[in-house]
Each structure stands twice: as C-alpha cells, then as structure tokens.
Amino acid sequence: MFSRKELKKAILTSLWFVFLTMPIMVIKVDAIERTIYWRWLNSLYMAVGVFTVYLLIRLYQHRKNSRQSQAGESGPSVGFLHRLLQNPRQRLLLFAVVGAVVVIFPHFTSTYQVNVMTTALMYVMLGLGLNIVVGLAGLLDLGFVAFYAVGAYTYALLNLHYGLGFWAVLPIGGLFAALFGIILGFPVLRLRGDYLAIVTLGFGEIIRLVLENWGEFSKGPSGISNISRPGFFGIELPLEQAILYTYYLMVLFVIITIFVVNRLQDSRLGRAWIALREDEIACQAMGIDKHKTKLAAFSLGAFWAGIVGVMFAAKTTFVNPASFTFLESAIILSIVVLGGMGSIIGVIFGALILILLPEYLRALSEYRMLAFGAILVCMMIFRPQGLFANIRRHYHYHKKDSSEHDSSGQDFPKSQPS
C-alpha cells in the first residue's frame, strides 16, 4: 500500500517530531524543589502518533489524486444536507423534526443541559453574525468579541445604574455595538485584508484592557454581578423557569438570525458582499460602493454580536472582562471556518460541534483550545471551503412576456433542485 520510500519518510518525520518535542514534552522541571521529571513515554506516543498521522495524510492524498484522475474535472459534489434542503417537502420535514427536538429537548434533560444548549445557541448566533463579516464580505475580523463585550456591558451598566430591563436594552445594546462598528469601520475598512485583521484584533484588546483598567466605569476585573435575567411580561420567574425561558428566547433569536441572514445573502446587498470578497477592483468597476458595502457588513455583524452580548449578560447575570479575550474571537472564527465560510448550516453545525463536543467529552475539554488551533490550520490546508461549502443559489428565470409563472413560482426568486 505504501512504498518503502514513503515508510522511510514517515519514520524520518516521526523522528523529527520526537526531536522537536524533546525538551517541552519530555522534561518538566521544578525550579524550586530542584527536581526533574523525565517523561520519555511522551516521546513514544509522539513517534507512533506522527507516524500514523503521516501515513493517513498520504493515504488521503493518494485517494484524492486517484479520484481526480478518474473523475476528471467534476464540479463540487453537493452534500447530502444541501440536497435535502433543496427539496421543499424534505426541507419541511427536516425543519419539523429539528423543531420538535428543540422544543421538547429541555423536558427530557436537566437544567444544566439546557444551560449548555443555550450557550451553544449563543455561539450559533455569534457565528452567524461573524459569518456575515468574514464569510460573505470576506473581511477578517479578529476583534469580533469587542462588539460582544459592548453589548454585554451596555446591558450590565444600564441595568446597574438605571435599572433598565432586558427588553429595553436589547435594541440599545445592538445599536450601540453597531455604532462602535461604524466608528471603527469608517477608518479601517479601507485597509488591506491582513492589516484589517490585525487592527480589529488591536481594537478588541483595547476594549478589553480599558474594561479591565477603568475601574470607576466598569468595576474593573471583578466585573458586574446581579444583572437581571430577561423579564417575562414583568413577572420575575423562578430560576429554573428563567433558564427555560432564556433557552426558548435564544431559540427564537437563532431562528430570526437564520431568517435574516438567509434573506440577506441572496439579496442585492448579499451579492455585493460576495462580489467584494471575490474581487474588490472588479467590484468597484461594476459600480459597487466598496466602503458603504463593507460598512454595512461590518456594522451588521457588530449589531448581532451586541445582541448576543446583551443576551449573555442576562443569561449569566454577571460580566467581567475575562469573558472577552482574543481567544473568544478565535473560537468564533473557528466556528465559521469549520462550518464553511458563508454557509448557514455550516456555521450552525460548526458551533454545535465546537461548543457541545468538549462539554460532553469531559476528557477532551482540556484539549479544547489545542483542537481549535489545529482545526483552523487543518481546515485551511485540507478543506478551505469548510464542512459545508456555501453553494450559490440558482435562479429560475421567467420570461416577462409569458405572464404565466410556474405554479410554484410564488416565492421569487426561488431555488431550483440541481
């Protein structure tokens, strides 16, 4: 199956990694007790692990090459889920099943599980918001968490000082985050892609550091506690029901988000975003105002993050700057990249996988961030389009003069099974 040369390379590679990981994985010193722990077993694991992974990657490449030479230049295969979604009857069935599961889920599990699911749904929403910016408009935003923080602190502070409730602050938090997006976006959106990424990262860190250091304003690292939970027509719910209520609210928000993003991506604005991602110069030459279009994406993404921020503050009833580090931005980015940039189902699955998996596989949770890093690298190398590639909508063209539309043509433009 593998040639001798390949096996030799696999052995050399694993030896190289044994060397590479020698000091850090093998030796552990205690400088105060002056003792050394030699963990040679790690080297053995490393050697076997790298050897196996190397051969697996070779295998994958072989298969990919032979498939390509067999099939010639075939288009991207449409995934099972996409096919399912393109058939209206199956789509309805799928939605019904998912909907039923979502509704009855809390009644079969513990409050803890409901809480975990609510968190996962928040990441779905964050992912969908960032997806507008990164996936559709192609603007790599590494400071997305800043807008999330703006939303959360808007609610925390307004609630603390003025006693404003969740529903009153929800739009304010969103708009305030969007305003921040516009203020930042205005100067930075003319920057080239990689510079934009770094500036947004810098901005995210500035917001966090200010929150940490400006104690009079934000109460510093200790944060703000006792934030009100979402109100239910003015009634204070008992804790268990409040959690349930937050869960259903989150489900509702996610549905609204999906609806909005779905409509946007097949609209005039959505097309302009994608065109901008593909080729800025051609895009401008076709009459698209680059600045305005980017700003729309950037501030809309910020708005979403702000809304989720308010939600987050209301759910945990506590905010502090430690929740808004760069790593948080990186996690949201991993969600978008893993799912497939620009793809709604992709982002949903990405968030559920990345947030729920470490939660349920406790043994794995330690390796969570390690895995996130590896996911970003591996996705870029092996599957840059993500788990679910975004497939462009096909439009049905109706001739104007034949005024009779298809019987199914009420939802225009409609998708077409391919």
Added chain:
Amino acid sequence: MDYFIELLFSGLTRGSIYALIALGYTMVYGIIGLINFAHGEIYMIGAFTAFIVATVLSIYGFPLLAIVIIAGLAAVVWASSYGYTVEKIAYKPLRHAPRLSPLISAIGMSIFLQNYVLLSQTSDFLPFPALIPDFAFMEPVAHIVGSTDLAILVTTVVVMLILTLLIKFSKLGKAMRATSQDRTMATLVGINVNRVISATFIVGSSLAAIGGLLIASHIGQINFYIGFLAGIKAFTAAVLGGIGSIPGAVLGSLILGLTESFATGYVTSDYEDVFAFTLLVLILIFKPSGLLGKAANQKV
C-alpha cells in the same frame, strides 16, 4: 536626571528585544507577504527551551557560563526547528491560496502552540533563573542601569551586525533580497525559493529565541502566554518602521520601547498595553506603509 537615564535604558532594552522579535515578522513579510502570527509563540518556545535546559543544567551543577551558552544554543536550535516546521506544515501548502488563508492558518498555529506548551508544561508562571550575572564594573551605576540591560543591548547590537552582514554580503542574503522583490523572477534565475523561505524562518526564529532568552532572564519569569503580547508589540514595531524593511523594524522597535518606557515612567503604568495597541491601530490607519516602508501599488 537619574530617573530619566534609567527610563532611557529600560526603553532601549525593551526596544532591542522588540527588535529581535520584529525582525522575524518583517523578514517573513518581506519574503512571502504573510503576517506570521505564530512568531510570538516561537519566541515563547525559545524562552521555555532555555528555561528547561538552564534549570536542568543548574541542578546538575554546571558553571554559569556553560549554562548560558548551552541554554542559548538549545533555545536557538529548537526555536528555529519549530519555525521551520511551522512553515512546512501551516504555510507552505497555502502558498497559492487566497491571502487570508495563511493568516487564519497562522492564527491557528499560534493558538495550537500556546496550548501545546500549556498542556505539556504548566499554566503557572515559572521562575526563570538569572543567567546574566551582575558585572563588577557595573557596580557604580547599578542603581540606574542593570547588568542585564547592558548585556541585552550588547547582544542585540552584535546580533544586528551579524544579520546585516548576512543579508548584505552572503549568498543566502542576496537570494533573500531577490526573492522578496520578485519571487517568480528569483525562481527563473535559479534560486531555490523554498529553501530561501525556510532559511528566512530559521533566521527569524533564531533571533526570536535569543530575544526570548534575554527577556526571560531580564523579567525573571515566563509562562505559555508571553508570546502573544510580545508578538503583537513586536508586530506593532515592525509596522511602525514599515513592514518588510529591516532597518525599519529596528527603528520602530526602539521608538516603541522608548515611548512605552517613558509613558509608563512619567504618565501611568495602567494602560501600558493599551498604548501599544492604540499605536498599532493609529499607524495602520494613517500610515500603513510605516516610517521606512514603501507603499504598495496594486496592478490592475
């Protein structure tokens, strides 16, 4: 006055360490146009390697000079091996991918390496042994300028000189400059571009490792997260000087080091890091080509 001189030297010390890291950013950017986000982690790994080796040797009772030399060499060897491997795994397959792909891959690599060190070592701050002794001749001015400061400055100057000579006169340096101007053309005249890129990562990582060793023995403690902040600041310095420009990286680093030192000394130390980030955002917005950089024009 003494206070001023103290701040001046601490600024220069900071600046020269930023410079050692910033050079790696600028060289890599000059050659493949990538913000090597994982560069800060290479520096962190250099510091950790030095820490482990130095502690082991000191437990076995080696003399200080031997410890410094062996730990320094180990830091350079392992950091450059990591730099080389990171490039091969995370960037080389993406050479012709859209511009943002290698950047995302670099961010992934950075997070991965941080957590790799966290999991294999510890998340606590570790006490770094004082590798640089207090020189006797520095005694009279020791309250203003520490021996470590001096050692850092001298080492940095020597390293910079070697780097300049390498780039100006060696065959590799010429190949690097050619590759950074036009990669396709460099290939056509017979330069092995892949080897030049690998060499750039090795040189940049070695410099970062030296920086890691110096700063760790200066500050006296390390943890897995030191690479992130140092990396961002060095990147800020590289951009300030004009990314891609080697003298620019040094100039930018010194300016950043000095301003940070004076700002924290005379104004407030609460916002030390905010300051660097704000500077970064402002330069990128108002003068993205930096002090000594060239503005790039896209061809249509």
Added chain:
Amino acid sequence: MTTPILEVTGLTMDFGGIRALNAVDLEVNSGEIVALIGPNGAGKTTFFNCITGIYRPTAGDIYIFRPDHAGRLSLKGLKPNQVTERGLARTFQNIRLFPKMTVLENVMIGRHCRTKSFLFGAVLRTRANRREEEEILEMSYRMLEQVGIAQYADDNAENLPYGAQRRLEIARAMATEPLLLLLDEPAAGMNPQETIELDRLIKEISRAGQAILLIEHDMKLVMSLSDRIVVMDYGKKIAQGNPLEIRTNPAVIKAYLGEEVNA
C-alpha cells in the same frame, strides 16, 4: 448626427518620476467604435485606469455627456463606482470575474448601481424589492443571451471556458447600461475562431447603438471593427484617423517597427 459622449483633454499620469501618460486628448461620439492601439507599455491600460477612476490622473480633464443631463459631467477624481454610475463600464485585460459566483450572478452584480434595495428591503422582501429583483434577473438573463452564454447561467464563473469568460465580462459591463463600453484587450488569448465570433459580437453590440472604446493588439480585429483609431506610444498620442489612414501613417509604422525602418 453624432453627439460627443466622452471627452478627455490633456490627460497626464506620473508614477514617481515616470510619465506614463503625457497630455492625451481623446473623444468618443455616440454609436462609434474607437480603438486605442500602441506598442506594449504605451500607456493604453493606464489611460483606461485613469478614466475609470482606478488611478487618479496627475493632470487633465475627463468629461462625460449624459443625455439626461444638460452640459457635461466631470469624471475626474471620482471613485471607480461613481464613474460606472455615470456611464462608463469596463472589462479587464486579465479577466476579473467573481469566480465563486454563478455566471448569472456575475451579471446581476452589474445591475447593482442601477438598483437601490438595501438592508431593510432585503430582509423584509418588500413588494418594491421583489419587483426590483425580478427586473435584475430578467435584464441579466437577457445580457447573457445577447453575448450567447445563457446556457452557462447556473455554473460558477470559474468553470467557464476562456472565451465565455471574456464574453461574461462584456455582459457584466453591459448590465450597468453604460453610455460607453470600455473593452481592454477583449481578444487577448483567444484563438482565431473565437476572435471571429468576438468580432461579430462587438459589431452586434455596436449596431444596437452602443458606443465602444477598445484597446486591442489584434490588428485584423481593430481594422475590421473601428470607425476611428487612436495610436499611442510612450504615453503620447501619436496619430489618429480611420483605419486606412492609420495603416499608412509613417509615425505609426515607426512606432511599431522601430526607428531603422523608413516608411
């Protein structure tokens, strides 16, 4: 009677110390096909980039005459999208399509500047928005039919054969309803058969009343298409006239064949 559409006077462009364009004058009248020719590096594409707002010219004026607007409109200093809005649309020498969008969507992008819906229209899908989408779709499809690539409508642009990609660029530019269509080497990289078909297509577009300014190296195509030819060399205009005049112009021959040849 012909009326002017584009009027460029004294257009000059410096890159550092190099003068890429030196006081170039040019005008295009309605219904005309004008060709801009010259050796490589003569400044033709720079000229395009200057009048379409991609570069900001050092000196000179660019005016467009719109039928719905009295007098002339200056295009100087406008951004590329504003220039397109005012009625110039272009193609690119090295094709710049949106590779991951479908062919139809590529053309729909061309309709962007003639339509208005934004955030709320898109989300609420109002009646006005639906009507607009329908119009965009219809017009875009018609463009594809006109350039003869309607059968590819749902394919991704990156999967099109080369000749079809060039046609798609033309369709996309046409979708912006330009007063003047700018084609930057439309026949570059085409085989003789494709070039003949392109010749036919451009003539068809022109017959419908579209004014065209094109840069082209294929002399057979230029001579067959153009009403007028403008020749550039070293950033200067060195000659202009109808194809016959240009063919026999000594300055042109010198520019193309070099100093030592006496015409």
